[in-house]
Amino acid sequence: MKPAPEAGSNKMWGGRFAAGPAAIMEEINASIGFDQRMAAEDIAGSRAHAAMLAAQGIISKADAAEIDRGLAQVLAEIEAGTFAFSRALEDIHMNVEARLRDIVGEPAGRLHTARSRNDQVATDFRLWVRKTIDQADAGLEALIRVLLVQAEAGAEVVMPGFTHLQVAQPVTWGHHMMAYVEMFGRDRGRLRDARARMNECPLGAAALAGTSFPIDRHATAAALGFDRPTANSLDSVADRDFALEFLSAATICAMHLSRLSEELVIWSSAQFRFARLSDRFSTGSSIMPQKRNPDAAELIRAKVGRIMGALVALSTVMKGLPLTYSKDMQEDKEPLFDAADALMLSLAAMEGMVRDLAPNVGRLAEAAGQGYSTATDLADWLVRVLGMPFREAHHVTGRIVALAEAKGVDLSALGLAEMQGVEPRITAAVFEVLTPAASAASRLSHGGTAPARVREQIARWKEMLG
Numbered sequence: 001m002k003p004a005p006e007a008g009s010n011k012m013w014g015g016r017f018a019a020g021p022a023a024i025m026e027e028i029n030a031s032i033g034f035d036q037r038m039a040a041e042d043i044a045g046s047r048a049h050a051a052m053l054a055a056q057g058i059i060s061k062a063d064a065a066e067i068d069r070g071l072a073q074v075l076a077e078i079e080a081g082t083f084a085f086s087r088a089l090e091d092i093h094m095n096v097e098a099r100l101r102d103i104v105g106e107p108a109g110r111l112h113t114a115r116s117r118n119d120q121v122a123t124d125f126r127l128w129v130r131k132t133i134d135q136a137d138a139g140l141e142a143l144i145r146v147l148l149v150q151a152e153a154g155a156e157v158v159m160p161g162f163t164h165l166q167v168a169q170p171v172t173w174g175h176h177m178m179a180y181v182e183m184f185g186r187d188r189g190r191l192r193d194a195r196a197r198m199n200e201c202p203l204g205a206a207a208l209a210g211t212s213f214p215i216d217r218h219a220t221a222a223a224l225g226f227d228r229p230t231a232n233s234l235d236s237v238a239d240r241d242f243a244l245e246f247l248s249a250a251t252i253c254a255m256h257l258s259r260l261s262e263e264l265v266i267w268s269s270a271q272f273r274f275a276r277l278s279d280r281f282s283t284g285s286s287i288m289p290q291k292r293n294p295d296a297a298e299l300i301r302a303k304v305g306r307i308m309g310a311l312v313a314l315s316t317v318m319k320g321l322p323l324t325y326s327k328d329m330q331e332d333k334e335p336l337f338d339a340a341d342a343l344m345l346s347l348a349a350m351e352g353m354v355r356d357l358a359p360n361v362g363r364l365a366e367a368a369g370q371g372y373s374t375a376t377d378l379a380d381w382l383v384r385v386l387g388m389p390f391r392e393a394h395h396v397t398g399r400i401v402a403l404a405e406a407k408g409v410d411l412s413a414l415g416l417a418e419m420q421g422v423e424p425r426i427t428a429a430v431f432e433v434l435t436p437a438a439s440a441a442s443r444l445s446h447g448g449t450a451p452a453r454v455r456e457q458i459a460r461w462k463e464m465l466g
Contacts, residue, residue, distance in 0.1 A: 003271030029327075032085050032251045034334050035092045036078075041127035042092050043075045045120060045203060048223035051109055058114065058213050063107040070104035071096070081313045092124070093117050110120055114215050116207035118237040118325045123203040125333065127224065129246050133195045136250070140188045141465065146182050151177035152458050155451045158436045159274065159364040170436035173359050173450040178457050183256040185461075190249035198242030201226035205236035208324040238324040240314065240332050245338060247311040250343045254304040257346050261301040264353060266293045273363045278356035281349070296349050303342040310335035368436035369403035372401045374411055377433040377442065386425050396423050410434075 047068055054064030074096055077083040089095045101108040154173030161171035199220035204211065210233040217229035230236040267274035268282075281296040313335045319327050376398050382393035399422045404414050412434040419426045432438060442450045447457075 019096070021295070022215065023184055026087060026219060029090060029187065030087045031091045031330050031333070032087055032089065032095055034083055034097070034123075034337060035121075037337060038124040038333075039078045039092055039096070039129050039214050040075065041124040041131075042096055042120070043071050043078075044127065044224060045123045045220075046096065046111060047071050048220045049115060049203060051223065051460050052216050052219045053113055053213075055112070055219065056214055056216055058215070059110045066104040066107040067111050067219045069412075070100045070108065073103055074099050074348075089248065090118070092122075093120055110434060114206065114211040114213040115203065116205075116237075117240040118207050119202045121222070122205070122237050122239070123201060126200075126202065126242055129242055129336070130195060130198065130225075132344075133191050133246060136340075136343060136347065137188055137191050137195075139344060139351070140191075140253070142260055144184050144188075144461070144462045145353045145465065146351055147177045147181045148244070148458055148461055150174075150354060150357060151181065154359055155454045155458070156437075157359060157361050157364060158415075158440050159176070159359075160368045160370065160436075161449070167367070167373050169376055170368040170373050170439045171443075171449040172440050172451060172454055173364065174451065174454040174458070175440075178194065178454060178461075180256070180260055181457075182258055183259075183459055184253070184337060185248065187253040187256060190252065191246070191395075194245035194249055196227075197245065199225075199227045200209070200230045202230050202236035202239075205233035208237050209233055234324050240318055243332055243336050244311065244314055245247050247307070247314060247339055250339055251304070251308045254307040254343060254346065256348055258301045258304045260350065260354075261297040264297040264357070265301070268292070268294050268297075272367075273360055274367070275360060276358045277353060278358075280356060281353045296353055300346045300349055303346045306342050307339040310339035365436065365449075368440075369410055372404065373436060374439045375401050376441045378411060381430050381433050382423070382426075385421075385427075385429070 050064045053059045054061045085095055089098055099250055126357050129167055151174040157173035158170050159173050160167045161169050197390040201224055203220045204215050204217035221229045266272055268277050282292045282294060314332055321328055379393040379397040380397060382388045383390050404411050416428055440449050
């Protein structure tokens with residue numbers, strides 16, 4: 001006969017949880033392993049709350065002063081790395097409060113008057129996300145600035161523009177860089193919009209219904225840099241839209257970073273040779289000495305999966321929750337913290353790669369003329385000079401391209417007589433538009449690739465950034 005299991009043990013968990021269900025509950029319930037990242041925000045909220053309680057006469061000024069002194073010491077210990085976090089105390093709130101009690105004694109027990117861990121964590125989390133948005137905004141600005149440097153240096157550098165990854169028309173390096181400036185500029189706008197919408201303070205909503213104490217929620221909101229207190233106590237503790245908005249904006253930003261990464265991978269390949277990544281952002285092969293692998297770009301390209309996954313994870317957590325707070329919402333932080341780390345690292349790495357990026361001007365010019373990239377310029381010339389309807393010009397150009405293709409030459413290498421064999425009215429002036437440089441320079445419409453337009457957009461962005 002097999003011996004009976006020890007009382008309280010769980011064979012699924014084995015020796016790690018010798019204490020049985022109690023140990024399992026502690027493992028699943030505790031959040032201090034990750035929410036200690038919000039220590040500074042938690043202490044800032046508590047200091048503002050204590051000051052407000054004293055100002056309203058709810059606690060004495062002496063107790064508030066002791067609480068503030070103790071919280072300052074707790075923060076110093078955490079920043080110095082000497083604070084002992086306890087899993088038995090579950091979360092950052094209880095860890096801070098327990099240590100505060102050790103330092104100041106009885107006044108610590110008055111700190112939690114007129115609040116709950118529900119509004120406390122909602123406030124901490126908003127403060128943390130707000131700080132992260134500000135950091136991401138700064139990272140995006142730094143990236144935009146190095147893209148502007150690349151754009152200015154390459155305003156007249158001709159390269160192929162692609163559709164379907166097929167050579168389409170000549171563009172300029174500067175214009176291509178400015179496309180990403182626009183993308184990352186929109187990312188800044190989304191983050192700033194999210195910040196403005198989330199900048200309301202839940203503190204004072206208490207568990208879910210508000211409080212009977214005569215608190216001043218406007219005072220705590222102002223002390224913590226919020227625009228106003230939240231308007232509904234139920235929504236205050238139940239809302240995680242601010243986290244979802246951040247993750248949504250972060251996902252779109254990561255997608256843009258991934259697209260640029262993909263181009264850097266392609267451009268730096270031996271087949272394209274459009275640009276060279278610096279050694280700082282490339283690695284070698286363990287077996288092939290000739291290799292220079294764009295690992296940083298590839299890793300950034302992969303980060304979008306983690307960031308997008310965090311958005312899906314939190315959306316899934318929130319989708320079925322009734323009002324107000326449920327313990328499910330403890331699962332909001334780990335994916336968001338991971339996504340924020342991935343985004344900030346990706347922004348920093350991309351800034352470095354773009355700063356060091358060296359375009360291969362000769363190869364870009366060569367590639368810009370391949371694939372009959374000036375065919376549209378020929379069609380436009382037929383319309384503009386000969387008055388030909390565009391559909392007819394398109395047909396004539398197609399026949400001339402087929403002729404050049406059969407001869408194995410570029411359009412500019414065809415003889416005038418050969419073109420006139422297709423359309424007799426063509427003159428030698430057509431050759432002025434058949435080079436990639438001339439093609440790019442002619443695209444003077446607003447937002448076009450012409451160097452003049454690129455420089456205008458660079459100047460506009462520099463003025464906006466200040």
